[in-house]
Amino acid sequence: MGQSKSKAKSEAAPLRDKSVAQLQEDLLALRRAQLGLRVQLATQQQSNTSQLGKTRRDIARIKTVLKEKGVQQ
Numbered sequence: 001m002g003q004s005k006s007k008a009k010s011e012a013a014p015l016r017d018k019s020v021a022q023l024q025e026d027l028l029a030l031r032r033a034q035l036g037l038r039v040q041l042a043t044q045q046q047s048n049t050s051q052l053g054k055t056r057r058d059i060a061r062i063k064t065v066l067k068e069k070g071v072q073q
Contacts, residue, residue: 015065024071027062030055 015023034055040046 012061012065015061016068018065020066020069020071023062023066023069027059027066030059030062034059 015026018026034052037046037052037055041049041052046052
């Protein structure tokens with residue numbers, strides 16, 4: 001919530017240079033990582049709870065760039 005729009009745009013900029021196929025591969029990898037983190041949190045093996053939020057935001061960034069490129073998911 002405290003980030004400015006310019007910082008969010010700068011984090012998404014490298015994603016805009018990637019191909020659709022690469023973005024979809026990254027999205028799949030992040031979704032798998034998110035599942036693993038959720039399982040670790042549920043079994044109390046993960047102490048770094050902020051990692052789940054970071055992964056969720058990375059997924060949202062990729063989905064936004066894919067939407068900008070006109071890709072249906």
